[in-house]
Every structure is written in C-alpha cells, then in structure tokens.
Amino acid sequence: MIVVLASTDAGERVLEALGDARSRTQAFLQASPPLLSVPELSAAEADRIRATPGVVELCRDEGPLLATRRLLPDDAQVRVGPIAFGGEVIPVIAGPCSVEDEAQVTGLAETVKAAGARLLRGGAFKGRTSPYAFQGLGRAALPHLSHARTQTGLPVVTEILSEADVELLAAEVDLLQVGARNMHNTALLKRLGQVRTPVLLKRGFGSTVDELLYAADYILAEGNPHVVLCERGIRSFERGVRFSFDLSAFARLKSRTRLPVVVDPSHAAGDARLVGTLAKAAVAAGADGLLIEVHDEPEQALSDGEQALTPPAFRALMEELRPLAAALGRTL
Ligand code: PEP
Ligand code: MN
Numbered sequence: 001m002i003v004v005l006a007s008t009d010a011g012e013r014v015l016e017a018l019g020d021a022r023s024r025t026q027a028f029l030q031a032s033p034p035l036l037s038v039p040e041l042s043a044a045e046a047d048r049i050r051a052t053p054g055v056v057e058l059c060r061d062e063g064p065l066l067a068t069r070r071l072l073p074d075d076a077q078v079r080v081g082p083i084a085f086g087g088e089v090i091p092v093i094a095g096p097c098s099v100e101d102e103a104q105v106t107g108l109a110e111t112v113k114a115a116g117a118r119l120l121r122g123g124a125f126k127g128r129t130s131p132y133a134f135q136g137l138g139r140a141a142l143p144h145l146s147h148a149r150t151q152t153g154l155p156v157v158t159e160i161l162s163e164a165d166v167e168l169l170a171a172e173v174d175l176l177q178v179g180a181r182n183m184h185n186t187a188l189l190k191r192l193g194q195v196r197t198p199v200l201l202k203r204g205f206g207s208t209v210d211e212l213l214y215a216a217d218y219i220l221a222e223g224n225p226h227v228v229l230c231e232r233g234i235r236s237f238e239r240g241v242r243f244s245f246d247l248s249a250f251a252r253l254k255s256r257t258r259l260p261v262v263v264d265p266s267h268a269a270g271d272a273r274l275v276g277t278l279a280k281a282a283v284a285a286g287a288d289g290l291l292i293e294v295h296d297e298p299e300q301a302l303s304d305g306e307q308a309l310t311p312p313a314f315r316a317l318m319e320e321l322r323p324l325a326a327a328l329g330r331t332l
Contacts, residue, residue, distance in 0.1 A: 002059050003049055004038040004071060005029075011036065017052045021045055030193075030223025033071055034117020037061070064213030066220035067227070069259050072324045075258045078226050080175045080198050081155040083118050085288050086260035090330050091118040091176075092321075093262070093291045094314060096302035098123045098134060099141035102148075104296070108311075109148035111161020111181050112294055114332050115315045116322075119175065120145070120154040121291060125161045126303060127179045135300040142172050146312055149174075157200060157291075163191045170197040180204050180267075181234055183215050193222020200262065200291075202230040205243055209252050215260060229253065229261045230291060234270030242307070245278045247285060264290035266307045272298065275309055276317045285325050292317075 001009045005011055011029045014036060015022050021038050033056065040095040041049070041058075050058055062126035077086040080249065085091060085146045094112035099105045099122040124141030126134065132327050137144075149319050155174035160166065168320060169176055172190050175198045182188055183204035199219055203212045231250045233243030263285075265278030279290055295301045295308035309317065318332065325332050 001017075001036060001038050001041040001046060002061055002065065003247075004056040005036065005050070006054045006056050008034045008091070010034070010052075013054055014049060016070065017048060018296075028221040028223075031066060031163060031221045032225055035065075035221065041144050043224040047055065050277065060239075064217050064256075065227075066070055067213040067216035067259055068092065069256075069258045072258060076225065076260070078198055078228050078260055080119065080157075080226075080282070083155060088116070088330050089232065090283060090287060090325055091289045092116065092318065092332055093119040093121045093289060093332055094294050095121040095157075096123075096295050096301065097293050097308065098126055098136050098302050099158075100137070100157065100302055102144040102315055105141075105144050106151050108294060108296065109154055111311045113152045116318045117292075118154070118332075119157050119294070120152065121157045121177075122148070123159050123303070125165065126159050127159065127181045128138055128303070136303075139168070142168075143232040145255060146171065160188070160192070163188050166191045166195060170195040174198070175200050177230075178215075183207055183212065184207050186215075186218055189215055189218035190222050193219040193224045196224055196226065198226035198228065200228045200230055202232050202264070203234070203236045207234075209249050212253070212295055213257060216257075227259050228289070229259050230264055231268075232262060232264035232291075241268070241274065243268050245269070245281070247281060248305040250287070251283060251284070260288035262291055263287040264291040266291065266293040266304070266309075270307050272309050272313065275282055275307065276313075276320065279317060279321060280324060281328075283321055283328070292322075 092157040093118035124135035236244035263282035297304040
C-alpha cells in the first residue's frame with residue numbers, strides 16, 4: 001500500500017503509527033507529495049493509518065504514480081538553466097553523439113546555436129553495445145563541454161552511465177541523460193533522485209510506457225522533481241531502420257505523464273536521411289523538445305556518424321520545423 005502524505009513532517013507521525021509494519025516500510029519523504037510504501041498492510045492497520053493526521057489517502061501500487069497526473073494533476077515544467085521544457089518553446093538539443101575534442105564540440109556548439117538549438121549535447125561517457133566501440137573520452141571530455149558552454153552560453157547535456165559519476169557530473173553539466181541501456185538501472189535512478197540536477201530519461205528500446213514511467217518514479221520518489229522523458233525508438237522487426245520511432249507510445253506517454261516528453265529522431269532513424277521526417281512528425285504530435293545529433297564530418301565521427309546531420313542539413317531542418325511549431329502556437 002502507498003500512503004500519500006500531506007507533508008514531510010507527517011512522515012514521522014505515520015511511521016510511529018505503523019508499529020510493527022515500520023520495519024518493512026520505505027519512506028520517500030523528499031518526494032512531492034511525500035509517500036510511504038508499506039507492503040502487506042492488514043485492513044486494521046490500513047484503517048489506523050488512514051485515520052492518522054497528515055495522511056491524505058492510501059492507494060495500491062497499481063501503476064506509476066509520481067510521473068503521472070494521478071496525484072499532481074498539473075503538468076510540470078522542467079527548467080534547465082534559462083530553458084524550460086514543457087512550455088510554449090520546443091527546445092532543440094543538438095550536437096555530436098560523442099565529444100571528440102575541444103575544437104569539435106565548441107565549433108558544433110556555435111553552429112547549432114546559430115541555427116536555433118537551445119542546448120548542446122555531447123557524450124563524454126558512452127554506453128555502447130560493443131565493448132570494442134569508442135567509449136567516449138570520459139572525464140577528459142568535461143573541460144571541452146564546459147569550454148563550449150562558456151563560448152556559447154548553451155546549457156550542456158551529457159550521458160551518465162554510473163552511480164559513481166553522479167557527484168562529478170551533477171556539478172559539471174546542466175542536464176544528465178540516462179541512456180536507453182540504463183533505463184532499468186535502479187541504483188543509478190535512485191542516486192539521480194538525490195541530486196537536483198535535471199535528468200533526461202530515455203526509454204529503453206525494449207521497455208513499455210509504464211516501465212518508463214516507473215523508472216521516472218524512481219527518480220521522483222527520491223526527491224528530484226526535474227525529470228524530462230525521451231522517446232528514442234524501440235526494437236521492431238523492421239531492419240531498414242535502426243529502431244522504430246514509436247509514435248503510438250509517444251501519444252500514450254503524453255496522455256499519461258505530467259512530465260515533458262522529448263523525442264530523439266536521430267537514434268530512432270539511425271540514418272541521417274530519415275531524421276527530418278521523424279522530427280517533423282514529433283513536433284506535429286506535440287513533442288516538448290527534440291534531441292538531434294549533428295556532426296561536421298559525419299563519415300569521420302567516432303560514433304553514430306550514419307545518423308548525424310551535417311550543419312547545412314540541421315539548419316534546413318530547423319527552418320522547416322519553425323512554421324510547423326508556429327502553426328501549433330509554439331516556437332523552437
Ligand atoms: C545517445 O544519445 O547518444 C545514445 C546513446 O542514446 P540511447 O541511449 O537512446 O541509445
Ligand atoms: Mn548517439
């Protein structure tokens with residue numbers, strides 16, 4: 001049973017009232033609203049808890065809670081520096097798959113900013129399928145990202161692979177990306193719930209909408225309210241695309257969640273020629289942001305070159321997206 005509390009202060013009182021059940025209770029007192037989770041509550045215990053001052057309601061664990069509109073009906077806006085996700089602006093996050101060197105990432109930051117991107121992406125730690133593939137520059141990439149941010153003013157998005165890097169990266173970057181391969185890494189999610197740096201949580205390519213929302217709940221329940229979701233395509237039987245952009249799941253996600261939902265057409269397509277079509281479909285469908293890979297020399301890229309847009313292609317796509325966003329009462 002999940003106990004919804006009126007305030008954090010009510011937590012201690014309710015824990016007291018739980019008696020023996022206290023030892024099996026998990027407390028999420030930093031969450032909004034604060035919660036307790038008590039397995040196997042008897043009917044008598046439930047009645048006692050319900051009557052305790054500060055208890056709003058008891059509900060069963062019948063699906064994701066904090067990432068949905070079940071307890072908090074209003075949609076959340078998530079701020080990353082001066083940028084808000086979930087408002088009128090549809091922020092475009094753009095940049096290389098991997099940070100390769102300072103000149104590369106700074107040059108691309110200037111390029112994507114001039115085209116209208118609002119945030120810079122660039123992987124320092126890369127979660128790759130093959131252990132032999134480029135794994136990113138690691139810590140050495142962080143000064144390059146920081147230089148690019150100083151030069152352009154663009155907030156920086158980078159992927160986090162490990163709990164061990166949370167402290168380091170939370171202080172260094174503006175938005176921490178949890179990759180598709182880590183969506184089920186609950187230890188990492190819990191740790192990200194304990195910082196206040198915003199998190200961009202990507203859907204695993206074999207995960208359901210509810211599994212994504214539960215993953216978001218892991219972060220929210222620990223107290224970090226700044227979570228943006230990302231649909232990036234799922235594995236399907238189609239071999240002509242790297243992944244399949246799951247527009248049905250996107251629509252379902254938007255109808256269920258109070259969190260902003262960004263779309264990554266680059267990984268869904270896996271082919272630069274298809275990225276624009278998916279990006280336009282995403283904006284038309286109500287995406288709260290886009291994540292697009294851009295590279296000066298895609299054929300030389302250390303990762304994901306096949307799907308990277310060249311700067312002219314990125315500029316052209318931004319010009320196509322602008323009137324589409326305007327028709328929906330939004331701006332890029
Ligand atoms: C990426 O954004 O470069 C990436 C690895 O994404 P995903 O986790 O969606 O594969
Ligand atoms: Mn990539």
